[in-house]
Amino acid sequence: MLTAYRDEVNAGEWGKAAERLNGFNDPDINARVKELGYDKRALLLAAVQEWNHRVRRPALDMNYKADVDAGRLEHAAGLLNGFDEPDIISRFGQLPIEKHLALLIACPATAKRVLEIGLRLQPKQKTRVWPVADFIAIWEKLHGRTMSPEEKLDLRRGCIGITSLNLADGAPNPPLGLSFDSFERARAVSRALNDILATAPTVAKYGEAVGAHPLLSQLTGVVSALPSSNPAEWRAVVFSKRFWSNQNLDWNKAKKPAKGAFKPDPNTGQVDMSGDKNLGRPDPSLGPGGEMVRFDYGWYDETTNSWWHANHSEPGMQVYQSTLAHYSQPLVNFDRQVFTVALAKK
Structure with missing residues (x-):
């Protein structure tokens, strides 16, 4: 077997060599694959049969590690795409955080699965900081297109820009008509809406379906939340807004919390946000009229199970990828x- 295998390797018959190699035990497979070296392993990988996991896996692993060590991260990501999800997760876990992020940024469009899995593993320490340029690079890979100049201007607005960018609904600010007191309630509403939108209804059918739904029919603003176009072009998403309860225009009267303001409906959990004026908490240290940061928007990305927000607008903007607990910390x-549930352009 060994002589025949080596004859096939020397003749460049890589498919036959891979099939014959599968007849060896695992330690011998590993030894034979290792002695091939990087370039010949690449030829073996190009010819190995779909079913031949015992040969493919060690060959992939050795060349992947060689690429990571050499800094060939784009190629490493492509090889990583050849593993199943548990193996991808395991290999990400062996990387230092800096190289983990660098691998994501280098990930080619053909390895989008690796990018999504790697992002789901972030943040490892409750939150990760992304320079804006890196965030744009990741966003473009996930969306499969270049971010337009107008979208980059929108993003520059900070946390509200991240949410607005991902809604892509043409509105200057995210709509707050379908706001709730908990993430769980918002998720239930978004799932119900997506079930309706999945049927590609007309605007009239959308309204009828909402009116007949046991949950959605109890809420206000569901029908008006639909942008004025084909319902099939939209999907329901979730974002969050943190803010100061006392929106009194009188700076002195706004210093204390407004205990009864923005309280949820006891039955549905829906919160009426019509009184929100985007006013920040008064900050006496800044003198009369001075305010603290007015709000913090967080965009929920279901693909990565992360909340994306920012420190502030440009210049000096940084993007955060956080767990819900970190984003919501006091x-x-x-x-x-x-x-809040809103409709985003697909």
Whole structure:
């Protein structure tokens, strides 16, 4: 067997060599694959049969590790795409955080699965900081297109820009008509809406379906939340807004929390946000009229199970990818948080 295998390798008959190699035990397969070296392993990988996992896996692993060590991260990501999801997760777990992020940024469009799995593993420490340029690179890979100049201008607005960018609904600011007191309630509403939108209804059928739904029919603003176009072009998503409850225009009267403001409906959990004026908590240290940061928007990305937000607008903007607990941690600026369902362009 060994002589025949080596004859096939020397003749460049890589498909036959891979099939014959499968007849060896695992330690011998590993030894034979290792002695091939990087270039010949690449030829073996190009010819190995779909079913031949015992040969493919060690060959992939050795060349992947060689690429990572050599800094050939784009090629490494392509090889990583050849593994199943548990193996991809395992190999990401062996990388230092800096190389983990660098691999994601280098990930080619053909390895989008690797990118999505790698992002789901972030943040490892509750939050990760992304320079804006890296965020744009990742966004473009996930969306399969270049971010337009107009979209980049929108993004520059900071946390509200991230949410607005991903809604792509043409509105200057994210709509707050379908806001709720918990993420779970918002998720239930978004799932119900997506079930309706999946049927590609007309605008009239959309309204009828909402009116007949046991959950959606109890809410206000569901029909008007639909942008004025084909319902099939939209999907229901979730974002969050954190803000100060007292929106009194009188700076002195707005210093204390407004205990009864922006409270949820006891039955549905829906929060009426019509009184929100985007006013920040008064900050006496800044003098009369001075305010703390007015709000913090967080975009929920279901693909990565992450909340994307920012420190502030440009210049000096940084993008955060956080867990819900980290994004929602207590801050002196805010005493309210809502989870909003909106329709985003597919």
